[in-house]
Each structure stands twice: as structure tokens, then as C-alpha cells.
Amino acid sequence: MANAIRFLSMDAVEKANSGHPGLPMGAADIATVLFSRYLRFDPKNPNWPNRDRFILSAGHGSMLLYSLLYLTGYEDMTLDEIKNFRQLGSKTAGHPEYKHADGIETTTGPLGQGLANSVGFALAERHLNTAYGDDLVDHYTYVLAGDGCLMEGISQEAISLAGHLKLSKLIVFWDDNRITIDGAVSMSDSTDQCARFEASGWHTQRIDGHDPEAIAQAIEAAQASDKPSMIACRTTIGFGAPTRAGTSKAHGSPLGSEEIAGTRKALNWDSEPFVVPSDVLDAWRLAGLNAAKSCKAWQEHFNTIDAETKGEFERRFRGDLPAGFNETIIKYKKKLSAEKPKVATRKSSEMALEVINGVVPDTVGGSADLTGSNNTKTSQTKPLTADDYSGRYIYYGIREHGMAAAINGLALHGGVIPYGGTFLTFSDYARPAMRLASLMHIRSIFVMTHDSIGLGEDGPTHQPVEHLAALRCIPNHYVMRPADAVEAVECWQAALESKDTPSTLALTRQNLPVLRTEHTDENKSARGAYELAGDSDAKVTIFATGSEVEIAMGAFDKLKAAGIAARVVSVPCMELFAKQSEEYQRAIIGKAEVKVAIEAGVRNGWDHLIGSDGIFIGMSTFGASGKIEDLYPHFGITADAAAEAAQKRLAA
């Protein structure tokens, strides 16, 4: 059965003239034992909530996964798709792409990400288990990781977090083939991986990755352990290839017809390319049917439970928000506009979360060791610990990257809505995972506080300058920067309602007044930009975000005092604004003679609104260590500077 994977993989790579045959050939035995004997899944119900998850962290070995999906009978993974491996429009992309085909649990390829996602999967599983019991949620998360995954730093964050939280249903196969692209692993690493995992509380085993019984025994031992488990599987990359097996030449390029012919001979495989002998295919399809039995049993049980639990379970896995959510938000907004709390938006965010977490049981929060700074914890979110997985707050430790990837895993698992915080400047640490959230179209929510030089004395290493602009470059990512407490809750609402786009909330350390003193039921922030103040005959339009909207209002007042009609447009989210009708966008951008933008960051991305001749009041260098009261004037980001620049331009 394993050879079916090998030949489908090498034939597909050969036909595409591109791809990675080495891993599928080397890991075929591991995958075969797992999929035919242990993994609980149903090719006909690929989204069964309680399925075991299989995550191919070594995503370049995508043909392993595609082969398994085809062989076990996933309907959308046809032989034609396999034959169209790596072609434009096929479901069989070079690396597994989430949502391209059923059975792909997450997008992998950037190394280490799948392994780090798996922590989120395993967390979601244990957390939901506490709410729904063993009958509804009780499954394993299996990972296949390569040397690359384990060398990437993110793996350490994932491993140490999983070990700390004793995620015993997480089982990682390490494809220990001793080969990387540059050659032998020994050229670049000497780590004793088992010892390393053990140092973080993992159960480890070393086995021959080509011995089915050893694989089976190891899986059973891993299942029995009360720790997360790593199985070091000694394999031969490109197993079966007469001259390339065990070398880096097997890793990432087609084997060539001669080598493939040699492999056919060596493995006694007579079939033509893409033909799986019927007895072998039957065995695989039977494995798929056997695996599906557990799904049927689960479904039968599910049908017997009470309607309320069932409805809530289904709602959570659909990703819908609870009924009445919008009304709760409106009521809260009304209160804010009346009470006008002058607080930092990180605090506004906490206040919004206090409301949200009270009505949305799906949320699971956390922070990368900045809980008190990110304001991500509310009264409802007790710590999630190894002793109590029912908690809704994760102390992620100083692991921004691992946190972001775990958040992706939580979102991908379903049933929970994850968010987590760090400082905006450290979005750089989390960026590869944030990108994948965007690419996968999932609802990961990143809470990024201390969003400008306004954080003050910590200085340029901690002051984001380019981060808003740089995050806005990522396709399908909402970068939200609320200006006050009302916008803060509106942004949270928009983020929660956005099932297909992740969001980053950029929040201040410093206090800001409420500018939205007049209540509207409408979520104005969800339009991305809107007029906050001004008249239609304005000669100057000032665009601003977050903490700089207050400065824009100051400039507006100064211009007004000088007899100049002006407008202020708050821009909480450029990406949402770009989704509005052209008419709306034109109206908001307006036709004022002078356009000014104020944002304590770099100009990149602003010309779209103000034109390349527009006035930009912001940063062009890194920040500095000092008091906020000194820094804003030092960098020329003041109401005076904005008003003066506008007046000067008008007079020119």
C-alpha cells in the first residue's frame, strides 16, 4: 500500500517536472500505518468535527497528502487532480493549500508552521472536550514534520508550549532522514532532537520509519502517554530510488525517467504511471471506509443529544456568532457615547472584550507574556492550564510566533474564536503566521498594543514605525486602528464578523478621548473610513487613524479658528474601506483642495487617499526613547504642524 503513495508521488512530480518526491517516498510507510490503522476520518464527511487531524508540516511533501486523499477516497481528490499536480487551477498546489481540497487541514510549506499550528489544534480539542465531553470531542492531532520544521525557531516555541500544557493527544512524527537541501543534516545541525523534546516534557521514541509494526507500536505508545509525543522515525529520503535514495538529490526535483524505472524495478511495481493496481486501491478504499466507522458512530450519538447543545455545537463549528450579538454591541456603544471614557484603546479593547467574552463563549484569548499591557484578559477568561483545559485564556509565554501559529490552529480546528496579544512592533516576530492566516482566509485575531512612538520611553526597538504600513501590504488582512472606545468595539465587531479575513487591532498605550460622542447603530468602522467632522465645502481634508485622529481634530479646530473649512476622516481600516462602493470611497475621499494624512508611521500606502502630492504628517525614521510629550513634537506630529502645513499649501 505504501508503494502506491510512492509511485503516485514520483509520477506526479515527474509529469509536473517540478516538486518534491523525497518525502512522500520516505514517509510513505509511516503515513500508511497511520491512515490505514489509526486515523479516524471519513472521506465522505471531511469536515466531521471530531476527526483526527493530520497535519503535513513538511508541506513540500504535498504529494504524500494528495496521494492519501485520493487513495482513501476523498471525492474531490481525483486522479485528474493528481495528474495536474502543481498546475494553475488544480487543487493539487505545490504545497497543500487550505480550502483547495477536503482533508487539507492547514496550509503548510513555510517550515515549522504546521507543527506550531498543531498546538492550536490540540488546544482546541482539549478545550472543547471540557465543554462537550468525550463523546463529542476527543481526537488526536498527528503531525508529520521534517528536519526543517525542527530547525526553525518556531518549533521550539511550539514544543515548549505543548509540553508545558501537556497536550497528550498531540503526536508528532519526525521524518528523520538525515538530509536537508544543502546535504547531510550533519552539515548544519548536531542536535539530539529526542533529548531536546524531552527537555520540554515530551514523550519520545526512536523507531525504524520503514517498519510497519514498529510504527504501529510507537503510535500506540504515544497514545498511551500522558505527554505530547514525538516519534523519531529513521527513514530514507526517496526510499526505493536506486541512486538518489538517501541523498539530497531526492528531495526537491523530479527523479527522471531512468531513476523512476529503476525504482519500479526495485519495488516490484509494474503499473503504468498513475495506475494503482486494483487490489492495492481496494485496500486503500477499504481503509477509508474503516476509518469512517467512527464518524458514523459519532453521528448516531450526536443525533441523540439535546437540541440546545446540538445547536450550539453546530453554531460554533459553523463559526457563526451567537444570536443577539449585534444588539449587545449596539447597547454597549450607546453607553460609551454617553459616558465618554478617556482611556487608551488597549483599555477600550479590554472593555469591549469584557462585553464580547460575556456573550460569545467561543473566544479563547491570550498574550505572549504581556497580559497586563495588552489588556487581553477579561473576567470570563480563566487561565487554560494543563490541569484545566476549560479556561479561555492562554499564557503563551514569550512566544509571539508560536502564539500566532497556535491561534491559526485554533481557528482552523473550529469551535473557537482565538485572539492573542503582543506589542505591535513584535508583529514582525509573528508575521509568517499572520501571513498564513491571510492566505488561508481564517478568522485569527491579533491584538497589537503599543502601536506607535506614543509608547514612549521603551524607544525605537519597541516603537512600531513601519508596521502598520507593512501589515497593510499583506493581502486579505484587516489592519484596524481604532481612534477611541467606540471605534475599538466596532473594530472588534468587524473582526469577529469577518470569517474569511484575519484582523490585526493596533491599539495605543496612551489615553484617548471619545470622539464618537453621537451614537449610531451602524458600525461605522466597518466601512473602513468615514467622515468624523466637517462640511461639504471643506478646503482641507485630514485623514487619520487611531491616536492621530485626536490630533486631526485639533488641526481641524485650528483651521476652523483661522476661517478655513475642513473635514476629518477617521480611517480605522484601509482594507475595509477599499471594499466599499466606488461611490462611497469617492465621497469619503472628497474633493478638498488640500489633503493631509496624520499617522505616527511611515507614509507608504497613504498616497492612495491623499495623492502623491498630499501632505503627510508622520514618521520617516525610527523613533526614539523619550516621554510621549517630547516625542510627538520632536517628530513634528502635532495639530499645529498639520494645520500650518495645510494653511501653507492653501496659500501657495
Next chain:
Amino acid sequence: MANAIRFLSMDAVEKANSGHPGLPMGAADIATVLFSRYLRFDPKNPNWPNRDRFILSAGHGSMLLYSLLYLTGYEDMTLDEIKNFRQLGSKTAGHPEYKHADGIETTTGPLGQGLANSVGFALAERHLNTAYGDDLVDHYTYVLAGDGCLMEGISQEAISLAGHLKLSKLIVFWDDNRITIDGAVSMSDSTDQCARFEASGWHTQRIDGHDPEAIAQAIEAAQASDKPSMIACRTTIGFGAPTRAGTSKAHGSPLGSEEIAGTRKALNWDSEPFVVPSDVLDAWRLAGLNAAKSCKAWQEHFNTIDAETKGEFERRFRGDLPAGFNETIIKYKKKLSAEKPKVATRKSSEMALEVINGVVPDTVGGSADLTGSNNTKTSQTKPLTADDYSGRYIYYGIREHGMAAAINGLALHGGVIPYGGTFLTFSDYARPAMRLASLMHIRSIFVMTHDSIGLGEDGPTHQPVEHLAALRCIPNHYVMRPADAVEAVECWQAALESKDTPSTLALTRQNLPVLRTEHTDENKSARGAYELAGDSDAKVTIFATGSEVEIAMGAFDKLKAAGIAARVVSVPCMELFAKQSEEYQRAIIGKAEVKVAIEAGVRNGWDHLIGSDGIFIGMSTFGASGKIEDLYPHFGITADAAAEAAQKRLAA
């Protein structure tokens, strides 16, 4: 003596009403033993090349370092600077900023970076030792790291690389205080750090971090080991503070007058704030003088060596390029313009490096396990290994972040010019270190190949779309994207000549023709943008970078055939262009009615050149897996599309 550090630190934090007293108070004993008994340095010659390096990876404990610099007699670290801790314009920024004051070896604060820099420092030391011998280069690199440094993933990349390369002169003190911002370390981590380090080939010890003799013995044992060494120092954060010691409250905020008074009592310290008793200060100054003896001996020896070695050593530490470098480049460019090799720019880069590495012995290359793809290795750069540090090529393994930080460390050490490669999309993994290179104004060179959808079948995880734009957002960073073999070597020249700004070279996988067929001695790419083709009466100007310049030339030809005068401007580096005279910029941007930009990335940042109404031919979504021949037309990035759009606009 240690108490002098404690009180200067808590007093400075108190006066600033901001900062981190916990670490300086906890680690004062370690630092005192190190600085007064082991560290070889000279406060009067802070840039002595063979000084021991001390890297405060836990940068939030900056007052520890500032105190040490003041106490040991660095002239620019005055008591006034200490009193102005964290104030705008002071040398004593919230986190240690490279170049702000002597004795600050690297900018730290983003956790784990200093530790990862230290691998570069230690590598530079061993490498230069092979060239210059024990008499000229033979020093230790000491690091003080906290729990945060060790939890960050980058630490694993640093640790495993250092262990593999047996960097035995690297000695890390782990400030094992069991406290993070959120509370006890046990809330988020259970890792046995010694076991973890040992798994990667480190020598480890556990000591009482407040016992001077234990600290001294541990340092000597670490020095004697043939492995890199980690000393786990059990300390009490905020040591001496009556109620806050040992708690997270000591970490990151002023202690308050009452607590400070209690600490004075507990530690028998009668002096006023900022006053160090004269006997204590004398002892510290004497320590500084003692430490400087080794510098004097070194200098005496240095004066005896031959003029050539001396001159070359001095040149390398000044960071100058060898005489004749420019002539070599010009000669090579002439050859390229004549021979017109149609190769990928990653290959052009390799060819350029073959020339450069032949005449610049300072270069130390490498790749994060993509040597054959990044084309970073040349005939001169033999592998640098644990057995032979004379090599000039580092197999960094699958460690993009660790590589970038090590590159920073190599650059900071001096005497070498480091570069290293990965795929452009994985610049995201390296980004925090790339940002620090920009902030520190150092010559780190990042080689980023596979720079667009042009890489083809690997698909959207591997295809950079937002990366050029996002890197351009970082202040003081040259993002270079050469269009052909000539521009490739020109970009390399500009990167090497840029002592104060790091560079990223974005390079193609696909072949490109030579467009610069007419030789000029001038480095045109160093101007950032220049006219490649066209007339002054052009109605259309097409701007493009890298692989899209060929497409721009195709569009130019089509327009010409249609009787429309056009220009093509190649833009190898926007940041260098922004440094040209306004006149030059105006002339290059020109006044053509229609402006078009072509880049297989997102639009962000382009409006500056083409205006917000300019035509942009590029990407607005993630890429896709497929053949390059299919992808460019699929995403509408073709000469036809550009020419048609321009014609349509002209007709409108």
C-alpha cells in the same frame, strides 16, 4: 560593588519614572564578577578589536549596562547620562542602542536577538583568529540572557547553530529568576533549559547567581570547555527590594520611594540617589584600569607586526573595501555588457560574488539551507566548520531568523562583511533581525532569491507578493531588485559600499536578458532609478524593477510600434533614488502624461512615482501554484497588458 549597579539602576528608573529595575538588581552580582575579574576591555579604547564582547540580550535591563559603563570609566557615559535615563536625546535610551554610547555592542530589546547576534560575534572571532592568530584575535563573547530570550524561537536557532559549530568562546549567562511579566515562569514554561542546551552540544552549569565565587568558578569552567557554555544563574529579580524582590512587580516599573528606601536599608546603602561611595567607585575604576591592561599589551604587540598585515587588519576593522575594488567591478561590468549572459539574477548575483569574493577577503557568505537555490556560494568560500573556521561559507541550516541575527553579529564584530541567503518570502522569518540591522545602521546583506510569482509551481506560500513593499517600509534599508546581470553587480557594489545601511537583494529564479548592453563606468543602480530607454517627449513612462523591466521594455516596443513615444525607467532601489537630488528625481520621474509601474508585487509604495492615478501592473492578491508561463498572464502582468492600459488611458 554590585550594589552600586543596583542603586544606580533603581534610582535612574525612579527618576525616569519608567524602566526595568528587576534585572539589573538581580544580575548585578554576575556582572560585577565578570566585569571586575574576567572581561578584557578598555574604557579608553572602547573599539579595541580584540576586546571581549559583552552582550546584554535582555536589553530591558539596560541600566545594568549603563551602570557598568559609568562605573568602569567609559568617558561618554557620564552621571548626567545616567540621570537622563530614557529621556529624549540621552545616550541612555530605554533599551541599549548601538552607537548611542561606547560599550554598547548591539541594540537589544526584542528578545532573543542579542543571544542570536552573539553567534555572529563568536563566529567572526574564530574566523578572524584563523587569519590573524591568537595574538591579534582571541577573545570571548559573553551574553546575559533572560527567560524571554530563551523562550523566543530564535534562541533555538542560535543555540543549535552555536553548538554545531562548537563556538567554545561563547559563554551565556542565563538570568534564571523564574519570573516573567505575566508572573512565574511556571505559568508558561516547564523546559529544563540545561537539558535543552545540552541536547545541542552545550556545556552547562547551574549556580547561585548571587555567589561571587560560584560565578567566578563557573566562568573559569566555561572558559575551559571546548563547547559553548551556558551558566544557569539562579537569581532573585529585584534583589534587595523588601516586598517586590522575586516577583513580577520588580520587572518593569519603578519601585517607588518607599520600596527604594527599604532596599537602601536592606542592603546597607546610605548614599543619596546617584551617589556612589568613593571607595566603591574607586574599586570599579580600578577594575576598568585592570581590564585595560590586556589592551595595552595587545597594542604593543600590534605595533610590532609587519605593515602589510597591520594595514589590512586596520582596513578590515574600518570596514573599508580593498583598493582597486571599483576598478574590478567596472572591468567586470564591461565584460557583461559585451557578453550579455541571459541568466537569472540569482545566477548574476553568484557571478558577481565570484568576482567580489576574489578581491574582498572580508566577505563571509551563507544560506539558510538553500545554497544551490540562492547561489550564494562561490569558488573562494570554503565551508566554515567546527574543524576549520577559516572557511568563508556558513551552512546556516533552516534558520532564517538565526542567520539574519548572526549576520548582524558578524557585521557588528567587524573585520568581516557578512551576507546570507534565503527565499524572499522567508524574509518574514528574518524580519525582526533585518529591522535591527536597519536601526543599527550596519552593513548586513540579505540575499533573497525567488522574488516573485516567477518562481512558479511552489505556489503562494513561497511566492512573495507583499515582501518588496513591506521591506521598503523599514527605514534605512536598501531593497534592491536588479533587472539584469549588470544591475546585479551594481547592486552588490552599492550594498558593499553602504557601511551604514543594510541591503536586501531581491533576485529572480527565472532567466533575464541583459538590458544594459551599453557599458558605463558609473554605477547607475546606485542612483536608485535611471532611464533605461526612451525619448524626452515621451507620452508614457513605464517604471519597473527586476524581472518586470524586461516586460516594461516589451511594452515600450509595443507602444513605439503604435507610434507612441515612451520611456522606461528601471528602479533597482527606491531608497537610493530617494537620496538623489530633487532635480535628478524630478528628471527621472518626468512629465509624461501617463505613468505606469510594473512590479509583480503589491502597489503599496509605488504611488510616489506614478501618482495615485498611475497605472499599476502587479499583484493585489496572493499568487498561485503553476508554471511561470501561465502565472504572469493569469495575473495580467504582461507587456501587452501594460501597453494596452497605457494606450487606453491616453485615449481617455
